[in-house]
Amino acid sequence: MADKIAIYPGSFDPLTNGHIDIIERALDIFDKVIIAVLHNPSKKALFTMEERVKMIKQSFNCNNGVTVDSFGGLLVDYAKMKKAVAIIRGMRAISDFESEFQMALMNRKLNKEVQSVFLMTGLRWIFTSSSIIKEAVQFGGDISDMVPEPVKIKLMEKYPKIKE
Helix, strand or coil, X not given: CCXXXXXXXXXXXXXXXXXXXXXXXXXXXXXXXXXXXXCCXXXXXXXXXXXXXXXXXXXXXXXXXXXXEEECCCHHHHHHHCCCCEEEEEECCHHHHHHHHHHHHHHHHHCCCCEEEEEECCHHHCCCCHHHHHHXXXXXXXXXXXXXXXXXXXXXXXXXXCCC
């Protein structure tokens, strides 16, 4: 029997513990999760594609159920190429629902064989986003418990603490 593969797409600029929570719970449902870092030229990323992929790989160093990759183009085409049965999407609040619902409907229209699976972020991470973390660290905030260690190290390189 073939492994049930899910794709977890995103910009992951950077990966947060909220993302990790979603991935770990997705691994309870699927045999493998491909973390697919999206190349989106319309978004200004803090980290390069290579940096994001490397940080994610370092964060999941010992987990054989997780693969890290990057892609551009249509997600459903990528999912078909990877033989994935599902696309995982994390949701923090009701405000995430509308855009996620629209994307899920479009993906369903383009490829009926790939399901969209929505996982609610754990309550501990509901306020967390890559944007908020970047803003906090930029002004010297402690983000130690919000990101994995490899991400924290890279963030500290990008934003050395502001000296008083």
